[in-house]
Amino acid sequence: xxxxxxLVDLQYDFLPGGALAVARGDETIAVAKRMIPRFHxxxxxxxxxxRDHKSFAANHPGTKPGQVIELGGMPQVLxxxxxxxxxxxAELHKDLDxxxxxxxxxxxxxxxxxxxxxxxxxxxxxxxGLDTWLHERRVDHLYVLGLATDYCVKxxxxxxxxxxxxxxxxxxxxxxxxxxxxxxxRAFDEMRAxxxxxxxxxxxxx
Ligand code: VGL
Ligand code: ZN
Numbered sequence: 001x002x003x004x005x006x007l008v009d010l011q012y013d014f015l016p017g018g019a020l021a022v023a024r025g026d027e028t029i030a031v032a033k034r035m036i037p038r039f040h041x042x043x044x045x046x047x048x049x050x051r052d053h054k055s056f057a058a059n060h061p062g063t064k065p066g067q068v069i070e071l072g073g074m075p076q077v078l079x080x081x082x083x084x085x086x087x088x089x090a091e092l093h094k095d096l097d098x099x100x101x102x103x104x105x106x107x108x109x110x111x112x113x114x115x116x117x118x119x120x121x122x123x124x125x126x127x128x129g130l131d132t133w134l135h136e137r138r139v140d141h142l143y144v145l146g147l148a149t150d151y152c153v154k155x156x157x158x159x160x161x162x163x164x165x166x167x168x169x170x171x172x173x174x175x176x177x178x179x180x181x182x183x184x185x186r187a188f189d190e191m192r193a194x195x196x197x198x199x200x201x202x203x204x205x206x
Contacts, residue, residue, distance in 0.1 A: 001140040004041035006160075007032055008118060008146025008153050010096060011047060013082040013089035015147075020082040022148045022175045029093050031145060031173035031201050036100050038206045041139060043130070044092055045118035045146075045156065047083035048106035055114040056081045066179055072113055074122060077179070083108070105130045117155035119163065131163055141166040143204065145173025150183040154191060161194045172200045 013019040015026045036042055049055070057065045057078035065080045083090040092098060105128045107115035115121040119130050134142075142165045144157055153174050160167050169191055176184025192198055 001138050002041060003039065003141040003143060004043060004134060004137070004139045005035055005039040006118065006142050006144045006146075006156065007036075007042065007044040007092075007096070007101075008144060008156055009045055009047050009083075009148070010093050010146050011083055011089065012091055012093065013047075015093070018082070019080050019089050020177075022177055025147050025175045028145060028147060028173050028175055029095055031170065032093075032096055035143070035145065035170065035173065035201055035204070036097060038204070039143070041102060041137060042100050043133070044096075044098075044101050044104045045128075045130070045152070046090070046092060046104050046106045047108050047115075047152065048085050048090060049081075049083050049108045050111050051081070051084050053081075053084075053108065053111045053114075055079050055108070072123060076114060076122075085109075103133055105133075116152045117159045118152070119156065119159040122155075134165070139165075141168070143168045143170060145170040145201075147175060149174040149176035150179075150187040151177060154187040157191045157196055158194055161191075161196060167191075167196045168204070169196050169198045170201050170204065171198050172202075 014022050057063045067078045068075050113121045
C-alpha cells in the first residue's frame with residue numbers, strides 16, 4: 001500500500017489579490033513546494049467553475065457574497081465569481097512543479113451544484129474520479145494540504161475518511177477563509193474528530 005500527496009485548490013483566485021483571497025493563502029505554496037519532492041504520488045484538485053455557476057452571488061440578483069441561499073435543496077454560501085474556467089485566477093500556482101502531478105481533478109464544473117470536496121459534489125451526486133484513481137494505485141494514506149481549510153480541504157478530508165483512507169493533514173500548508181472567526185480551528189477539530197492526524201510539514205518523513 002502507498003501514500004499520496006493531495007494538493008487542494010492551490011489556485012491564484014484563493015491567494016492574496018485573487019477573487020476569493022484567503023488571508024496568507026500564499027504561505028501554503030512554499031510548504032507544497034517542499035512536500036512535492038518527498039512523494040512518488042502527487043495529485044492536485046482544481047476548482048473549475050463555468051461563468052454561470054450558481055455558487056456565485058453575481059448569478060443571483062440582489063444577493064451578496066457571504067449570504068447563504070438554498071440551492072438544489074441544500075444550503076449554499078454565495079461567493080464572488082472565482083476560478084472561472086480558462087481564466088488566470090483558475091490556474092494552479094506556477095511555482096508548483098506540475099510535471100510531478102500524476103493527475104489533476106477538476107471540480108465545480110456543473111453550474112447547478114458546488115463541489116468543495118475533491119471526491120464528490122456537495123450533494124454526493126457525482127464522483128470526480130479521485131477515489132477510483134487512488135484505489136487503482138493502491139493508495140491508502142493521503143497527506144493533504146491546500147486551500148481553504150474550512151471549505152475544500154475540510155470536505156476533501158472528511159470524504160477521504162468516510163472512504164476509508166488514512167489521512168494526515170499538513171496544517172502549516174493550509175489557510176482558512178474564516179467567514180466567521182474560528183472557522184479554521186473548528187475545521188481542524190472536525191477533521192481530528194473524524195480520525196485525521198494533524199501535523200506540521202516539518203514532522204513528515206521523506
Ligand atoms: C473553495 C469556496 C468556494 C475552496 C472553493 O477551495 O475552499 N471555497 N470554492
Ligand atoms: Zn469554488
